[in-house]
Amino acid sequence: MKRTCFTLITTLTLYSMTQAQTLKAPKAAIKPKELITNGHKRIDNYYYLNERENPEVIKYLKAENAYLDQVLAPVKGLQEKLFEEMKGRIKQQDESVxxxxxxxxxxxxxxxxxxxxxxxxxxxxxxxxxxxxxxxxxxxxxHNYYQIGGYEVSDNDELAIFAEDTVSRRLYTLRIKNLKTGQIYPEVIPDTEGGSFAWATDNKTLFYIKKDPQTLLGYQVYRHVLGTDPKTDVLVYEEQDNQFYMGLGRSKSKKYITIGSDHNGTSTEYRLLEASNPTGEFKVFLPREKGHEYDIVHYQNKFYVRTNWKAENFRLMEVPEGKTTDRTAWKEVIAHRPDVYLDNMDVFVNHLVLGERKAGLTNIRVINQKTKTDEYLDFGEPAYVAGIGYNPDFNTNVLRYSYASLTTPNSTFDYNMDTHEKKLMKQQEVLGGFDKNNYVSERFYVTARDGAQVPVSLVYRKDTPKDGSAPLLQYSYGSYGYSTDPGFGSTRLSLLDRGFIYAISHIRGGQEMGRRWYEDGKMLKKKNTFNDFVDVSEYLIKNKYTSSDKLFAMGGSAGGLLMGAIINQAPQLYRGVVAAVPFVDVVTTMLDESIPLTTGEFEEWGNPKQKQYYDYMLSYSPYDNVEKKAYPNLLVTTGLHDSQVQYWEPAKWVAKLRAMKTNNNQLLLHTNMEAGHGGASGRFQALREIALEYAFMLNLVGEKQ
Structure with missing residues (x-):
């Protein structure tokens, strides 16, 4: 039976490949541009594709979309079926806790x-x-695209600031609504940071961050008074260093309005203003220092400080109000631990709650400040994700937290920190007959080529064979210290129920194993990220979870960079790769400080104007390392209005690959002409993009319907 199925699958796949070969793929014009950096010359044949308003560029992107539609026409019905299937699992009439x-x-x-x-x-x-x-x-x-970027209600509960984006460039327009009358006030404040605003206690003064429309960096904080012309708003702070990102908000205690400046994981600085004194001056909590990161929570007459001062994995300290700039006044509450990463914290009237990471898994620790006792919540599964929820009330003994695993849908719990009772408030309802008992999750470690132990979390149906015959999708991100936790995904069931295994590689560049895990996957150690992924792939093949003709890889944004790097390093391992909004033209992008996010990323990738970083980046940048060789089947997605990774990076990459690859494997580019980095904005429309990705992979293993 298996042999017959394999023959059928092979025949169908060969048919699909033959059909793709007969279709005429778009060919981008070659227009060489010489780029010289640090005395080194590069020739970029597709540099002109960054001309967003150029009709020739738009024509090329549309031609690629049309070609994709032709190649995947045999599975158009499957794509629609997948969409309806995934949509059918969602409880349409639903409500949050x-x-x-x-x-x-x-x-x-x-x-x-x-x-x-x-x-x-x-x-x-x-x-x-x-x-x-x-x-x-x-x-x-x-609107073809729409997103509310956040809102905040005034202290008297009558007004709300809200921000909306109708383009997907993350340039939000700020508006004000009277919640009693329904009136939206005439003030329109464009080019702001969505979700970064705060009311003063007078219910008429608000603060917001203005963004540079070119670089998309938030760099100015303004004060606005209700009923006045925004053109007269007062500038209260301007960030002079364009390598810092800014955030603005109100402390949980409501006493302070805070401006936070962060130098991409290497330096932090907070400024505070009492919300009752909106015309006052913001004062620095502790001046920025290179290498020092900290977060603060105000409580009564002191602050809790999560800090990496003499503590790589962070420790918790406290300091009285008025003495924050005096480091000798800081008192240690939780010491540094080399095997535990202190991720976040929350404070209640009688309890302190810590979010921690140990051995790659999240933990929630509850400390009773009266009895000085503590406990860790028990979750009882091998791979899961748990996190402190939104708890705006100080005066409560109930903690809200979230929980999910590869087999357990997203769940919201209330936990009584005195009685230790937990109550499930809501679990994501998955329609269509989902039964978690039909699925199995595993967690193990893979030894990378340099000896590092890389955690892997995976899930599959109980009846899926582990003899090398199952297709497997391996996912990773691996940058910015962002941890890819083993949570639940209802869309993923469409693969699992068709025999796929799904694996998450917790590679370096993330922070699953602590701060060192991140440090060892950035800057001049970035290649560890790619090596870890490839080493996990080889392990999965060797241990018969899958085979090289059934192994697929997926990553987006910086995870798309990962995809580009692994197919340059080990293309023979993968049947197909999905690279979503991929950051693949690393050197050219990091040399252009007018591109959004570039300057703030120097501490992640390095500054290529310095030869050491230029040479290292050039050695792994996917676009610069495309060669004449056989590449896996490849689906690349992007958005014309992407603010994070400009559309031309994937477009150039595909054009170069198409000119240089030596086999007839599929090479497909899909540009969403109406969206940006996050794709479509609606909860159902976003599923169409997932359906496209899944149809691409299923087509390659012979699934047609």
Missing amino acids: PYKEGPYYYYTRFITGGEYPIYCRKKGSLEGIEEVMFDGNAMAKG
Whole structure:
């Protein structure tokens, strides 16, 4: 039976490949441009593709889209089936678990057929009258893309700042709504940072961050008074160093408005202003120092400080108000531990809650400040993700936290920190007959080529064979210290139920194994990220989880860089690769400081104007290292308005690959002409992009319907 199936699969796949060969692939014009850096010359034949308004460029992108449609025409029905299947698992009429802030309970809900959330609240109790603050479906009408970037309610509960993006460039327009009357005030403030704003206690003064429309860096903080012309807003702070990212918010205690500046994981600085004194001056909590990162939580008359000062994995300290700049006044609360990474924290009237990482897994630690006792919550699965939820109320003994695993849908719990009782408030409802008992998860470690122990989490159906015959999708990100935790994905079931194994490689560049794990996967150690992924791939093949003709790889953004690097290093290992919004033209992008995010990324990748970093980047940059050789089947996706990775990076990469690859494997580029880095904005429309990715892979293993 297996032999017959394999023959059928091979025949169907060869048919698909033969059909792809007969179709005429687009060919981008070659227009050589000489680029000289540090005395070294490069020739970029496709540099001109960065001309977004050039009709020739748009024509080429559309031609690539049309070619993709032709190649995948045999599985168009499968793609639609996958979309309906994934959509069918979603409970269309759904509601989040309410949280209480002030006298109101806040929640979001979806209606049947609705693409966007409706933001609501009830006063006094959950039996109160529902007030609709923002109806995302109504607000999105007339827009191909729409996103509410966040909102904040004033202290008197009557007004709300909100930010909206209709282009997907992450340039948000700030508006103000009267929640009592429904009136949206005439003030329109463009080019702001979504979600970074704060009310003062007077209910009429607000602060927000202005972004540079070219670099998309937030660099100015303004004060606005309700009812005045935004052109008269007062500049209260300007960030002079374009390598710092800025954030703005209100402390949990509501006492302070905070401006946070972060130098991409190497330096932090906070400025504070008492919310009751909006015309006052922001004061520095502790001046920035290279190599020092810290986070703060205000509590009563002191601050808790999560800091890496003499503590690579961070420790917890406290300092009285008014003495924050005096490091001798800082007192240690939780010491540094070499095997535990202190990730985050929350503070309650009688409890301190810490989010920690150990052996690659997340933990929640609850400390009773009265009894000085502590405990770790027990989750009981080999691979999972748990995190501190949104807890706006100080005066409670109930902690809200989230939990999920590769087999357990996203769950929200309330935990009584005194009685130790946990209550499941909501678990994601997966329709279509999902039964977690049909699936198995595993977690193990792979020894990388330099001896590092790389964690791997994977999931599959119980009836999936582990004899090398199963297709497997290996996913990773591996940059910025972002940890790819083993959470639940209902869309993933469409692969698992068709015999796929899904594996997450927790490679260096993330922070799963602590701060050193991140440091060993950035700058001049970036190649560890790529090597780890390839070494895991080889392990999965050797141990018969899959075979090289059934192994697929996927990554997006910086994970797309990973995809480009692994197919240059070991193309023979992979049947197919999905590179979503991939950062593949590393050297050219990092040399252009006008491109969004470039300057803030120097501490992640290095500054190529310095020869040491230029040479190292050049040695792994996927675009610069394309060679005349056989590459795996490849699906590349991008968005015309992408603010994080400009569309021309994947477009240039595909053009160069098409000119140089030596085999007839599929090479497909899909450009969403209306979206940006995150893809489509609606909850259902986003599924179409996933369906495309899955159809691409399933087509290659012979699944047609």
